Amino acid sequence: MSSQDDLDKLLTKLHNFHGGLHLPEHKQESLQHPIADAGLPQQLVIPLRQHIGRAAKATVKAGDKVLKGERIAEAEGAISAPVHAPTSGTVKAIEVHAIPHPAALPDTCIVIEPDGNDQWTEKPAAILDYLSASPDILLQRIHNSGIVGMGGAAFPSHAKLLYGLKRNLHTLIINGAECEPYITCDDILMQERADDIVTGIEIILHLLGLERCLIGIEDNKPDAIAAMQQAIKVTSLKRTRVIEIPTIYPSGGEKQLIQLMTGEEVPSDGLPADIGMVCHNVGTMAAVRDAVLDGRPLISRIVTISGEGISEPRNLHALIGTPISHLIQAAGGYTDKARQLVYGGPMMGISLPDDQVPLTKGGNCVLALSENEAPDPEKARACIRCGKCADVCPVKLLPQQLYWYSHAKDFDKVQDYNLFDCIECGCCTHVCPSNIQLVHYFRFAKTEIWKQEEEKRKADHARRRHEARTARLERIAAERKSRLRKKKEDLEQKKPAAGKADAGDPKKAAIEAAMKRVADKKKAAQEKQQ
Amino acid sequence: MLSAILTMTILASLFGLLLGYAAVRFHIEGDPIADQIDQMLPQTQCGQCGHPGCRPYADAIARGEDEINKCAPGGHETIIALADLLGRDPIAMDEDIEIRPPSVAIIIEEDCIGCTLCIQACPVDAILGAAKQMHSVIESECTGCELCLPPCPVECIVMEPIEADIRSWSWPYPGDQPQLAQEETPVEAQA
Ligand code: SF4
Ligand code: SF4
Ligand code: SF4
Ligand code: SF4
Secondary structure, eight states: OOOOHHHHHHHHOOOOOOOOOOOOOOOGGSSSSEEOOOOOOSOEEEESSOOOOOOOOOOTTTOOOBBBBOEEEEEOOOSOOOEEOSSSEEEEEEEEOSSOOTTEEEEEEEEEEEEEEOOOOOOOOOOOTTSSSSSHHHHHHHHHOOOTTTTTTOOBHHHHHHHHHOOOEEEEEEOOOOOSTTTOHHHHHHHHHHHHHHHHHHHHHHHTTTTEEEEEETTOOOHHHHHHHHHTTTTOOOSSSEEEEOOBBBTTTTHHHHHHHHHHOOOOOOOGGTEEEEEEEEHHHHHHHHHHOOOOOOOOEEEESSSSTOOOOOOOEEETBBBBBHHHTTTTOTTTOEEEEEEOOTTTTTSSSSSSOOOOOOEEEEEETTTTOOOOOOOOOOOOOOOHHHOOTTOOOHHHHHHHHHHTOHHHHHHHTTTTOOOOOHHHHHHTTOOOHHHHHHHHHHHHHHHHHHHHHHHHHHHHHHHHHHHHHHHHHHHHHHHHHHHHHHHHHHHHHHHHHHHHHHHHHHHHHHHHHHHHHHHHHHHHHH | OOHHHHHHHHHHHHHHHHHHHHHHTTTSSOOOOHHHHHSSSOOOOTTTTTSSSSSHHHHHHTTTOOOOOTTTTHHHHHHHHHHHTTTTOOOOOOOOOOOOOOOEEEEEEETTTOOOOHHHHHHHHEEEEOSSOEEEETTTTOOOOOTTTTOOOHHHHHHHOOOOOOOTOHHHHHHHHSSTTTTOOOHHHOO
């Protein structure tokens, strides 16, 4: 399976995944300039939950002075990640603040006012001999550095690696596909920091005890491909290959990328680890390198600012917690075409009501789209069962069936059609001639199912407590009853004895007297007869 | 021919014995239908259905003594689930039943006189406190049944609606979509 030959065969033979779309790329706009620094905003707002899993717990309080890189919130539980101060300054408050969220709901954030000195805390020592370091030490460093998947999903990286260590892996997949239109932050990172990404790959390969690594990059990024190939050449990595994949959305989906490069399919409901692979994003690799070799936690990232609504579309290196409004100013501000703000890409991103939300660890792109780029969706009509949605679905689902059952809120049926395999790529919505917001239905159904499961859990909990209480009350009642019965019995036992003592005698005497009288009479009668 | 009949007879009696044994050995106490109904009720134990708790209501439905549309906390979803389970048509919520937003009880602690009456009323032991001590509600355990309100002599318990926060949030139903016509069926069902 993993011989040298088959590795090189992969280079010549590419596979396909089902469906997918060719979308207008809009990538060049933001590639006109090198990465620029976004600068220090007046205030940083750092959400405690920037990752999948449990929110981090604040370890500072309002008024505290913090240094750059200092931990300000610790991980809670196995799937969580700590959070660090992106610069030095004062904690102004720990409060709820608007965050990038589909319903613009607020969440708890640490608000820091920078002091302008950007003064580092004492960083943990570099692990220079990382190729002989134990996996535990590397894992610990990755965990302590607050690294999460930087491709958008923001799953805590150490948890993913830890899970990988327990499985029988043979290949590390590095995701540099960046298939969504407009986004170029991974592209430019590969162009500018290919060596660092490859160092990160070396660390992760060593950590997982792997040799084989496939780096998938869409063929619309020739500069990134060249840079990565060059960077690999100068290392000792013998079994790492850059694979040029066709530009087709969503090639950057974990499962789609694996299928494109290896022809292997991750089973429905399964993870890449089920077929011996684990997938990480190129940005995450650079962050791993920074954590291990520089002792630098994840406090900044590259983010693409683009769309017709932005004066100078570009990529910015920005501190986590920087307000979106500040990022847009750093990209020349809005043009008068700006109409809709999107956090993430145009296919899978969420629209933002305003720019007063902070950049998070998973935030790869901010778009200000024009009317032309994001027209109001036309009114939906009834499904005409054209089947176009099923043709483009990269997971080979049947979106029209999923739509039918989500619409009818038949959550059992919708799961029979593998709702949870849907990666919410939006291909189906994009092609639907009836303008049905299919993905919206699927998101609704997924969150509704989770909600019902939660309600069920709560109901079971309440039932157990109620049963426990009923049992306790019954026991108390039974005890009281048996105590009462015992008292009564005791009383009754006493009663007869007492009766003999006081009420018995006169009766007995009366009876005896009567019997004596009868006997006397009999005696008298006998004497008369004689 | 004869041997075939014989084999079948022996097999049949063997399975009969096996099933009989299984029925005795794996006998489940209680009424399985009532159990299943109880599984679908929200366990708020509020008594709005007119029964002293969810289980008695489940028993009443199982015996055919009550309708399936009396549970306010369960809402329309529960009616649909029950209809599904019992093979009936879903019906509208009973008109006398008032649906309240999900809430938790909060004791205004300054006013609490520590009479313990609310503790005795709470069906899920969600209230903590001792005689003549201030009481408080364990929010995570409170089902919002409101049973503790009437016994309180100083009316210091109030119901607070649960705020929809980021963790309980779910994507809204895409409402502006056209209704599917009644006779439309999924593609697969037609084929
Ligand atoms: S693309 Fe739209 S109209 Fe066509 S089958 Fe799918 S949901 Fe129906
Ligand atoms: S959003 Fe889901 S159902 Fe639609 S095409 Fe993508 S994976 Fe398939
Ligand atoms: S109305 Fe209240 S007591 Fe009755 S079944 Fe529903 S939650 Fe339970
Ligand atoms: S505290 Fe009150 S409202 Fe909450 S479960 Fe107990 S009795 Fe019901």
